[in-house]
Amino acid sequence: MTAKPYLTRLAIWLLVSLPALTAFVFVTPADFSSAGAVLNLMGRLSGGLGLAGLLVAAVLSCRIPGFDQSFGGLTKLWQLHHKLGLSAFILLLAHPLLLAFAAAEVSLAAAADSLFSMQPTVLYGWLALLALMAFIAPTFHVFGEPDYQRWKRLHRLAAVVLMFGLLHSLMLGRTLPASWNKLLWGGLGLLALSAMAYRWLFSRYYGRYRYRICNVAAVSDNVVELSLQPLQVPLRYRPGQFIYLTPFASELLAGAGEEHPFTLSSAPSEPVLRLAIKTLGDATKALQSITPGSDVTVEGPYGCFFRQTELKTKGLWIAGGIGIVPFLSYLRHCASQHQAADVQLIYCVQDEQHLLFAPELQQLTAVIEGYHFTPHFFSRHGALDLDFITQHCSDLRARQVWICGPPPLILLSRGIVLGAGVTSGDIVTEEFTLL
Template identity: 30%
Template sequence: MPTIASVSGMVGLALWCASFVLMLRLRGFERAAGGLDRLYWWHHACGAFAYFAVLAHPLALAGEAFDAGGWRAAAAVVTPPGQGAAVRAGWLALALLMATMVATFQVRLAYARWRVAHAVTVPAFLVAFAHAWWFAGPGLRPALAGVLAVALGAIAWRYALGRGWVRSHPYRVARVVRPGPGLLDLELEPVGAPIAWQPGQFVFVAFRDGPGWRGCGEYHPYTIAGGAARERLRLLIRSLGDCTAHLQTVQAGVAASVQGPYGAFLARRDPRRPQLWLAGGVGVAPFLAALGGTAVTAAPVDLVHVHRPDDVLAGACLPGLSSTLPAQVRLHAIESAGDVEEVWAAIAARVGALAERQAFLCGPPALVDPLRARLVAAGIAPRDIQSERFDFR
């Protein structure tokens, strides 16, 4: 009869495997989850619950040992020194998984270091599998073999995805504009068939080598800000790390690999209802894409752009934008050093009644999360609030 210890160990491996599958950005899973950001939430949730299940495994074994032999027997179970190689492998897997959980949820690492820390889950899983295989009986080994096959397939597919070997579309840089320090406004043109995108979607792009320029080759997510005739992709890229800082020097002609599009941020817009579009910094990108399309909406739209006093994007792009907006769209530029109460007061004063609106929020979590709560308190139903947060990890 299966014990709590064996069940928790198997559940932990199965959830661990599921977290690998959910990082593949598969279309069917994305649609079922309601967007890639929610799919990644499930990826994180499976990883976290896998950790708790794996942690429960030695604790359950200790409980069984206590029932049989008291405290001394229980202490022997949770003391790695002196135990066999198979048991020590289990402790090693738990330690590696614990380190990954800390790196993911507790410590804010630079992106390159976070990727390395996150990759530790692969050898940790293999060590955990070896531990489970050693102790599993003949009845459990077929199930374990299935979990391993799915996990290895997911890991191999993710490796190929990260290198552009699968689901990658060739583009090249067609236009480069530098509105100011640390901000890049560029367009990509397709080398072959263009991808079909909708406003509110984003792509993963890796910039390759070009004339006199060498790309970093890493895929990063960028929200589509528009594009000529829906064939090109306009991207607004702020310098936030080593790769995006280097990207500020990119030149026309550089090759790029594009994966996507992903997301459904603006898919639920109802053109008959008044709307609130709230953007923080480069979070204005999906709204620029929507404004560049046909028939934005028949109802009034209030586009609120929150920016810091020295924001280059606000100074370079918004003045020209205000003169080209459709009559039903009002632009509100709110300058703030990060005071959410100040921002909310300005929104309430300028926009007016909010209760019957659809609201779409795009920006950093420090802005989006508290404003979402205030919109609910102001009478907007949670189902009428869509948000996209810039914390894709």
């Protein structure tokens, strides 16, 4: 049984707060004796919290298949990773400023000295902060939309940040007794180091599967469905899960050797894996014209859009565009297992031409007991609204809602069903956005 995602998130925030909480045990009245002393304490705490946030964010980036389940899936885990990284960045920017303000109580020279001291320990802190700025800056779109692959390579600077940050804390930490200091930073450092070692070294041998492309079927003018046959042990997965695909075909005009996440469109019982891929950028465009025969690596599975392979409740499924894929996988699974599914699928697209897998989605209504299919065309029906939903799903409040599609559709649909009285615990979403 996996832990509830909110409990896992709570445990993570507690882990991040551990150095600061421990520091409170060793706080003395002298730490509150003047405004400068309080600012100094805040500066030390913000540094400790910031470094702990970065170390735990590094732990979360290990991407071990299965690790994401207790977070509610990899996309949710990644959102937590981003939040930790951003909070740590703000705290670490505040850290030297607070210490300088504290020292200003003594003199301006002391403040300047605290910032620009040439002591190696202080330099380590600055090196960590500058490296952190270098790889966080693109997140704020300072230099325009970040190129994903370049941004990922920049993330390797995290190793430099953590190394100098740890050295700075171990050598300069004054809040905790030396033995506690070593224990806490050593423990968190070891966790982060193990996660990074897994990602960079051992992930080549665990959770990766070799497949060969055996069929490429055009679904529309900008979507293909690839079929992959296993070359060794096949991947085991649940409907709605996704993998990272790395193609190696030399014919590819872009994206050879690059990994990209795609949801599996096949049923788990099929002998092949299937992936429906829509053109979005250069790598997905190149995949539209790939020919059968080349090898790929598949890493995963990740995500838990559907927690079980058999729905325990009635469902309303809202899909947008290529977001139909997890639902298609689930329906193919039901059909292969002769399993009923009490679900109403509303599939939102611009117009008839953009409806993907329409004949199959329609034909499955005759095969799967309880399954109903309704297309929604923005060009004809306008934006999705409560009237449209209740017209096709009158018992909305008795249903659990799954939504997958572009972020604006997720936001809109979530707002509508929340407004209609569905609780947030009964809404599951999956975004196909930057991971």
